[in-house]
Amino acid sequence: ASFSSQGPCRDGRLKPDLVAPGASIWSSSSDGRPYTFQCNDTDASDQRAVLKMSGTSMATPIAAGAAALVRQYFRERHHTLAQTGWMGAQGFEASAALLRAVLINGAVPLTGSYGSKGPKLAPPPNMVQGHGKIELTTSILVPPAGMWPGSNLGVAVVDGLRQPGGSTTARAGVEQGQVRRHCVTVAGADLPLKVTLAWTDPPAQPYADLALINDLDLVVVFQAPSGADEIVYGNHGYNKTDEEWRDSINNNEQVFIGAPAPNTRYTIHVVGATVVRTVGEGRNTTRQEYAIAVSGSGLVSASDGDCPG
Numbered sequence: 001a002s003f004s005s006q007g008p009c010r011d012g013r014l015k016p017d018l019v020a021p022g023a024s025i026w027s028s029s030s031d032g033r034p035y036t037f038q039c040n041d042t043d044a045s046d047q048r049a050v051l052k053m054s055g056t057s058m059a060t061p062i063a064a065g066a067a068a069l070v071r072q073y074f075r076e077r078h079h080t081l082a083q084t085g086w087m088g089a090q091g092f093e094a095s096a097a098l099l100r101a102v103l104i105n106g107a108v109p110l111t112g113s114y115g116s117k118g119p120k121l122a123p124p125p126n127m128v129q130g131h132g133k134i135e136l137t138t139s140i141l142v143p144p145a146g147m148w149p150g151s152n153l154g155v156a157v158v159d160g161l162r163q164p165g166g167s168t169t170a171r172a173g174v175e176q177g178q179v180r181r182h183c184v185t186v187a188g189a190d191l192p193l194k195v196t197l198a199w200t201d202p203p204a205q206p207y208a209d210l211a212l213i214n215d216l217d218l219v220v221v222f223q224a225p226s227g228a229d230e231i232v233y234g235n236h237g238y239n240k241t242d243e244e245w246r247d248s249i250n251n252n253e254q255v256f257i258g259a260p261a262p263n264t265r266y267t268i269h270v271v272g273a274t275v276v277r278t279v280g281e282g283r284n285t286t287r288q289e290y291a292i293a294v295s296g297s298g299l300v301s302a303s304d305g306d307c308p309g
Contacts, residue, residue: 001054002115007127011210013249014235016130017100018107020066022059026052066134067099073140074098079157086158086182086301095161097198098291102157104252105196105293106139107132125235131254138295153191154299158182160199160289173289174216174272182268183307186260187298193260195220195268197234199290201251202277210249214288215274217246218253222266232257246273260296267307268292 001023007015029051031038039049073079077091094102110129113120124132136142141155160172174180186193197218204211218234233245234253247253260266275288294301 002118003054004128007130009211011208011212011249013211014125014127014130014252017252018063018103018131018134019110019129020059020062020134022056022062023054024052025054025058025062026050027058027061063103063134066103066136066139069136070094070099070102070140074157078140079155086156092159095159095200095289095291097161097200097289098157098159098293100252101196101198101291101293102139102155103134104131104198104254105194105295106135106137106155108135108138109133125254131252139293152188152297153295154186154297155293155295156184156299156301157294158290158292160291172270172291173287174270174275175285175287176272176275178272180270181307182270182292183302184266184268184294184296185263185300185302186266186296187300188262189259189297191295191297193255193257193266193296193299194294195234195255195266196293197253197270197290198293199251199288200279201288202279212249212251213277214251214272215248216251216253216288216290217269217271217273218255219269219271220255220257220266221269222261222264225261248273265302268294 004019004022005016007013009015027050028039029049071094074094075091107124107130109124109132110121114128121128124130138153139155141153158172172180184193195218197216199214199216201211202213204213220232221229224230232255233247234255235247235250236245236255257266270290270292272288275286278286278288
């Protein structure tokens, strides 16, 4: 909405991460009495039980509900519908980083103008809409196929925390200087290939000039039609010049390939550029866990053992 808060943060980080509908939203109207948990029954209007409001009070529940459904999706094993070598057959508790990666990866661009008379919205990512609007049908694989355009969407994830039984994603963490690799192919170019990396960064000191503590880099490498390797960096073109190819301020990074080549191996590199602190206690090594969400047409993910270094 035109009255929404905008980024950037003080240190230049991209905010918001995502947006959700929050203007003129109808919801339940409280009776105004504490602890009754009842809708309004004092107004004589036919619509006394509902109320139309705008703001984050309306957008936040939509975002929270979407995240809860994604969490349920993994807990109840619906991810086993995907052709993936990354996840086991058991349900698992998704990390906060994975929920964020999945929702960012499936977000769709807002179009139109900023406000009734404002300038046209630029494509994401930007400081007005972040990575776009939350959209569950492009974030997770929902069968059966053919229910809506784009239902040939394939989705695969890696989560560095709370691994399911039989999973190979225990590699979803890096120490400083390490590189982890994950590989995917797509069946067609009718949908873009999107790769999103997210991690839960340790907290910075209040008023720090730079909030990011552990800096990871997302790099996707594939063979171009010419035979040469093509390299795409996470958040390429956002807040960087050609010389500054790394994003060193955000803990969400995304690669977007609009027309991927079918049956071409795309190798996803996660680089531990700076890893100096670990989230949590009792660790023997300084390590940063991460989460990845990938989507594309007929996406197939290879096991780590089949992903060459």
